[in-house]
Amino acid sequence: MQNRFAAPLLLLALLLATLAAYWPGLEGGFLFDDFVNLPTLGATGAIDNWPTFWRYITSGTADPTGRPLALLTFLIDARNWPADPLPFKRTNLILHLINGALLYALLDKLGQVVTSDVRRSRAAALLGAALWLLHPLLVSTTLYIVQREAMLPATFVLSGLLIWLHARRQLVLGQWHEGLVWSVVGLGVFTVLGVLSKANGVLLPLYAVVIETSLLHSRQPIPSVRGQRVHRTVIWLLGIIPATAICVYLLRVGAIGILHGGKAGARPWTYAQRLLTEPRVLLDYLSLLWLPRPSSSGLFNDQYAASTSLIQPLSTLPALLVVLALIAGAWRFRRRYPSWSLALLFYFGGQLLESSSIALELYFEHRNYVPALLMFWPLGLWLADTRKLKLLKQSLALALPLGLALMTHARATVWGNARTQALVWAQINPDSPRAQANAAQILMQSGQPEEAVRRLQALLATKPDETQLAFNLIEAHCLTGGITQADIDAARLAMQGSANTGSLFAHWFERTLPVATAGSCPGLTTKVLLDLIDAGLQNPKLAGAGRQQDLIYLRGTVALASHQAEAALRDFIRALDLQVRPALALKGAAALGSAGYPKQGLSLLEHYERVKARRMPPRFGMSMLHEWVLSRQHYWPNEVAHLRHQLNLDARAANVNTGPSNPDQSVTR
Template sequence: MDNIRHQTLFLLAVIALIFLSYINTFHSPLILDDRASFVEIADIYIDDLSLDSLKQLSNTQFGKKRLIPIITFAFDHYISDSNIVQFHLTNILIHILATIALFLFLLSLRKTDSGIKALFFTHPGPLFALAVCALWGLNPVQTNAVTYLVQRMTSLAALFYLTSLTFYIHARLSDTLIKRIMFFTGCLVSAVLAFLSKEISATLPPMILLVESLFLSPGLAGKIIKAIKARHLLLVVFTLIIILPLIQRPWNDMVLAGYYQRDFTMLERVFTEFRIVVFYLTLLILPLPGRLNFDHDFSISSSLLNPISTFSSLTFLLLLLFLAFKIRKKHPLITFGILWFYLNLIIESTVVPLELIFEHRLYLPSMGFFIAFIGLVDLFFSRLKTTSEKKQKVFALLIIILASFSSMLTTTRNYDWRDSLSIYDDARKKSPNKPRVYTNASKAMALQGKFDEALAMQTKALELSSHNREEYITSANNILAVYNSRKEYDQAVAFGENFLKNIKPNINFRSFHNLMYNLAYSYHKTKQYKKAFSSCLTGLTYQPDSFYFVAAELEQILTAVNNDEDLRQDFQLEGEKIDIPVRMTIILLTVRQYSEAAHLIERTKKKFPDNEKIIALEEIIETLVENNKKAVTLSNIKNDETYASNIPFRLCMDLADFILNNYPPLISIIDSLLNKAESIDPENPFIPLYRIRKHSRLKQHDLALLETEKALKRFSEFPPLLNVAFNLYNTQGNRSKAAITLQQLLKVYPGNSAWRLYDLYW
């Protein structure tokens, strides 16, 4: 009883220390992805806790993939009126719950036969689990997953990951059917919650297999390997040959395509990650605040031998893996900890084209590190020649000292998060050659009115940044913002024009619209209204849904012009009050924001109920919206009458579509499938469309063009066909035919994304 009381008190002490270590973060600011992830998203603000609100939350940029964290962010907004303290409290609570979940998971492992035999000195009671939880939960590395608010996604995934594993072990150890059903249900529900929190939880199924093979059915893997015959291997090879083509498209779309925006290749990333994983280990061993960095700058490994530390890191990691395999029977917990660490880094530290390094990626893997570490400490203490009582006292004292020291380091590290300037400037000092840290530090300085320092920082960021990085445009935009804040509008215009004059075609245009809006403001203030208006339209072309960020600026420009008789004519204004909302509506129609245009006209109509211009615009919007709906309906084969009513036709078209998208080895049978479909419905426009797709997939461009021109004679108003035709003409450099096709496409489908290219052809 005393033991249980002491252990409960120790766990409560760990929880209290965690809370105290993060108590100085309640007012830590939003940084980097925070605003874009859960602040500047309209759908995340809910009015109630209904099912409709839940559906609304699934419409955010994360969709259903990270629905659980989004629900918690929405709940924080809802109950606290967006008070940042509430968000930090929730993050700390999740971290505490994850620590408790880790404790319960380790206790469940200790209930297995292998778990009982795996430890020597800490064999009785939950001493092992308490030690792991104390060192993991209080390690300063976790600040990047707890104090950085958006990384709640990581901590929630870890929480449900652990609960799923715990339920699985209890289900496997249960002696009654009811208990098994109950625990397996808990395992499944927790797994779903983990999958809906973050993609890192994809390692849960192999982790369950690892738990099964090391603790629940030790030796099972060896028996399976021994039972494998040549025919089984042939079956596996045959299965892989069949399955591999299915992986090709996801591999291209989700992996290879991502490297176009990176400064490194896939091979360079893998080589670099060998060094980063070793660096991660050193961070866990020595997590001094001076070594921790919100935004690390890691040099690229161009080959296995450049730098040579790449090869030595790989050698070390392979030796560690070999050691884990060798000791798996005698020390399964140490093996488990090592494999846990590797397995939970495999998604974010191998081929997926993410940024190279972030400390929050250690949140889940570091549990394995501390499992292995305490396993080694247990082994060391078991060999000391002294009494068990003395060993326990020394062990407890060691853990208390390490936990207390970790708590102090965590508190110290969290002090760097006290405001946006402190955390960004800390990163700038530690990563002096990384453009983003200067960009972020500059923003923070500008907010504090330190414009000279901010300008110097942004200039440095621009010098360091390459054209294809987002920071290149962001830095230029921030320089404009600083000039505008200091009311140095002529300098802003001169800088902006010079920047645009020297801009490269391969730049990252992600925040280009913001640059154009800031330049528009500079033009406006220098009374260059035409240029100001043109800059706003350019920005809207790149980011049409950003209208309300620039609406006030546009309105001020148009109002100034409307009051000037000499300028009105150039802007098609007549000096009447209604001209402003009418022109704003036309702008919205130009950038295909029909819903917003309708709302603006509706509001304007209340002020000018019988105005002819408003009535005419209403009719135009109605026609455009109707054409869009019709085009979208026609473009979806599921709305096709034959497809819906004729099963053989549907099977032929679905199989052809599947092969085109996912299974190129069978592309040779597409013609027979389409011929069969054509015999059922000779006038169906989707059949020639699929033939064109087949020719394009096989790079038979001449045949694709021939089929396109033949099909256009029959289906001249079919939106998908016009879209394909425009892309083909555009690719082949036939500008005249591309222009005619684009004009026809926008006539039948005015909202098609190709509208942005219209000015290039007309």
């Protein structure tokens, strides 16, 4: 009876220990990409009816699929925006605990293939799951709300592999029909579910192939001829072929990128440089996994230097050789050391999509969440074999999870305090513009703008093209008495050299324009803002239609804030013509109406009606489905009609109050 309940009770204790370790982090707030992705919860109204639900669930833009299952889970926590971060973090933590329980089940299944000792298998599974669950590196996935998109594929990968292992066991027992059905569910259905959460869910077939070739093929053969035929068909159709297709796709992306020879989009490095850099990144990840520490660089890795050749930096070639040696060695010794080989091949296979040729950012800790699932299982098997060094192994089996739990608790405590988090990350990443800009914002909110100025000036001197440093420096100097010509020149230089301002400039601009129009910051005027916009418009790195549209629209908002309605209308029209988007037309027209210029707002809507046939076509994937949903709901025509009706009412009221001779109310036709 005791043995029967020992494993479930120990697993429950592990989950409770993980809950306690993470608990301080639940007090933290939203961060960075949270503000990019989560506002879609209220983008077209509160999600309290089916039309808004379908608009929301198809609104994703990440990956061709739009990650609708990840979006669906956010509805557990909120139906509108802004929202409270606590429910989101709580759900992430619950999901992490569920993944830990699933991992225990998977490791126990695999352990039964390696050893006939059930107690050792379960002890190894518990230790492997414990070291993964409590590892401090995973804090930056679990407590970073938007990275639920990285956690959900783990749920479906683990579930899919468990179902596939059950199916394979049915084939071993001669139940080929049940084995076929469950194989299709595990490797087919759950791969689709994983992909609908995030693209790296597509690696589930590769994981199955790795497990099959490293462990099961030689240790758990299928006796019946029919079962072998079914299994071979499943492995080829749902495993080898999809895995090969992924590899071919990645090779094609890399080859085209290298042959093209240019930068990878707005990235500061080329495809070839990324491929040279990633072995260094992978070894850095492995170092963090096997030599854990209470703190790490967190979300700020923009200072990570790309490799420009095999010897620049010098660690590039050795890192490449070590990674290749680890992969080759794992494959060569997969029968002699199956658990270690499986853990390594699983890890490098899991990094295939995000750490190879696709032009993502170079480094993010959350990319280890799924690949590291099996990483500590071989150690667990060794510790659970107490025939030798029993006392040492038992001591380590207690000390290692406890040590990881303490480090995770320390890191979660930092994540639960925005000020501490920002300052710690800035200290760890002194050369990261993102880290220093984030710390500066926290310091300004805390009434320490002088310290913010010191941080920003120190790094801006070495990174003059970093707009986030220059813009935040203006904001900090506004709090210390006003800006100087040197601040303006630094911001202009940054706008002239920046490769990608993203949404940073727009968000800063929205905060700064009211300050400039009110004259509450000496030296900061609307003319200064226009000067910065013009510098961006002349920057060849920002010559794309999307960037130009954003900047020209901001020119219009400056003109509108200066009560120059006709100039604002011209800029809004010019911006709209670059990429015809109904959302931009509505935004501009609403802004004109709210500022007291309804006739100009109507003119903008009339211009949109004339050019709407040139609307940007949706991208392949979820964007096309989203456009179809909007079309079926007549969403944009209804929104335009509603706004036009309101603007007409406002225009008639303005005519009654001011008469037609008011020059501000005239519209040039």
